Amino acid sequence: MSAEDTISEIQTEELQTELLSEEKPRCIEEDYELIYKKPHTLLDVSMHYCPGCAHSLVHKLIMEVVEEMDIQDKTVGVAPVGCAVFAYDYMDIDMQEAAHGRATAVATGIKRLMPDKYVFTYQGDGDLAAIGIAETIHSINRGENILIVFINNAVYGMTSGQMAPTTLVGMKTTTSPYGRNTDICGFPIKVSELIASLPGAFYVTRQAVNNHTGVRKTKKAIQNAFTYQKLKKGTCFIEIIGNCPSNWKMTPIEANKFIDDAMIKTFPLGDIKLPKGEDLKLLTQEKHKMTEELIIAGFGGQGVLSMGMTLAYAGMIENKEISWMPSYGPEMRGGTANCIAIISDKKISSPIISTFDSAIILNQPSMEKFESKVKPGGLLLYESTNILKLSNRKDIEIIGIPAVEEALKLESSKVLNMIILGAYLVRKPVVRTESIMQALTEVLPERYHHMLDINRRALEKGAELVEKKMIEASEVF
Numbered sequence: 001m002s003a004e005d006t007i008s009e010i011q012t013e014e015l016q017t018e019l020l021s022e023e024k025p026r027c028i029e030e031d032y033e034l035i036y037k038k039p040h041t042l043l044d045v046s047m048h049y050c051p052g053c054a055h056s057l058v059h060k061l062i063m064e065v066v067e068e069m070d071i072q073d074k075t076v077g078v079a080p081v082g083c084a085v086f087a088y089d090y091m092d093i094d095m096q097e098a099a100h101g102r103a104t105a106v107a108t109g110i111k112r113l114m115p116d117k118y119v120f121t122y123q124g125d126g127d128l129a130a131i132g133i134a135e136t137i138h139s140i141n142r143g144e145n146i147l148i149v150f151i152n153n154a155v156y157g158m159t160s161g162q163m164a165p166t167t168l169v170g171m172k173t174t175t176s177p178y179g180r181n182t183d184i185c186g187f188p189i190k191v192s193e194l195i196a197s198l199p200g201a202f203y204v205t206r207q208a209v210n211n212h213t214g215v216r217k218t219k220k221a222i223q224n225a226f227t228y229q230k231l232k233k234g235t236c237f238i239e240i241i242g243n244c245p246s247n248w249k250m251t252p253i254e255a256n257k258f259i260d261d262a263m264i265k266t267f268p269l270g271d272i273k274l275p276k277g278e279d280l281k282l283l284t285q286e287k288h289k290m291t292e293e294l295i296i297a298g299f300g301g302q303g304v305l306s307m308g309m310t311l312a313y314a315g316m317i318e319n320k321e322i323s324w325m326p327s328y329g330p331e332m333r334g335g336t337a338n339c340i341a342i343i344s345d346k347k348i349s350s351p352i353i354s355t356f357d358s359a360i361i362l363n364q365p366s367m368e369k370f371e372s373k374v375k376p377g378g379l380l381l382y383e384s385t386n387i388l389k390l391s392n393r394k395d396i397e398i399i400g401i402p403a404v405e406e407a408l409k410l411e412s413s414k415v416l417n418m419i420i421l422g423a424y425l426v427r428k429p430v431v432r433t434e435s436i437m438q439a440l441t442e443v444l445p446e447r448y449h450h451m452l453d454i455n456r457r458a459l460e461k462g463a464e465l466v467e468k469k470m471i472e473a474s475e476v477f
């Protein structure tokens, strides 16, 4: 071992000791817990799953969401037979075993008796798409307010890899040793597409957990589904393309590659049915009842700082915890300016942050500086008349609003920032528009109070532009 190695080893050790030390500042401790600790709702026992199997990962994602939503004592899982038959050994929540294929019927009973519980089923494709297809369709058709988690690994895993309704054309299984032949076995059933047409299906999505983007999206889908259940919206259905390295006779890495190369060709990933209109607004509001860390950046004079301040005042009006921290570039007038605004239902541990849930970007230099600082899954809202070189990140939501153009139509370039703010509040309804209006009376000097009405129209215009985009995006059917 070289001297350099020794030093780095000592440094690593010191770092580890420091990280594990009891005396960490509180906010760091919370971040540490969030990132590295497995959820307490997932029991600390070895799982029986084969190496590389997706079941364990999906168990962890569901339990993370249960923990983050603080609903451990209110959640009931229903697992029938299949590889996940022992899920009750791993998930530290109330669980009910169901007979093969009957999970949604059992879940119906539980939910109807205890409507305030969060009820989900956890089913394989043999279970849900073969023996249980009738129960599944009828439960969804009745719009039972439950979440169905459907793990599609294209085989009967537990019983040693027989052909399932979702087995791919030509795929070899123990009961189709020459490959699935459509002449005698028909085609793979696309359950998500099939059930999306039922009025009781509120949210239908297909995800995969074979890479980090898929894992993140799957977790988000689970978060969405539990939120929709809280709002009593009907059945949510999350199909997760799983793998089965043992029965597919592949290594875990090959199995994950097979998902990309073959499975998603038959089962394309993405949202198949999404909430629309008023529902969408309500749901977005519910989901954002937490902490929002936002950076607003642009040129001095574009209303960057006052946008943040208005938002912070509105937060105060709604009795939220807030922080607003302006930062001016050295050039002052005409130079870059930004502010960090934090709005939260909880106490804010520090006003200084380096990554953000959302970024509102009004000029090109700020785009270059801050686009990489948006957290995965976050929002990047930008002024599209000014900014031509865009971010090519795929892991965040990016929305461009031609606020300069729209402000000119309203005959006041000054309200550009309110158009952007109106757009932002649709995606992140951290405060109500009425509170923004009230805040404006504090933030705007009296000599500008005659402009309150045009500011309201600007907020509405921004909202309208984003809503239009959202409805366009959700019109799958």
Ligand SMILES: Cc1ncc(C[n+]2csc(CCOP(=O)(O)OP(=O)(O)O)c2C)c(N)n1
Pocket (backbone or CB within 6 Å): 081, 082, 083, 084, 100, 123, 124, 125, 126, 127, 128, 151, 153, 155, 156, 157, 158, 159, 164
């Ligand atoms: C009524 C009944 N029929 C058949 C079985 C045998 N059986 C147990 S698990 C299983 C298939 C499970 O496959 P799947 O639902 O795809 O889940 P996976 O094991 O792949 O996770 C079958 C047929 C049973 N337990 N009960």
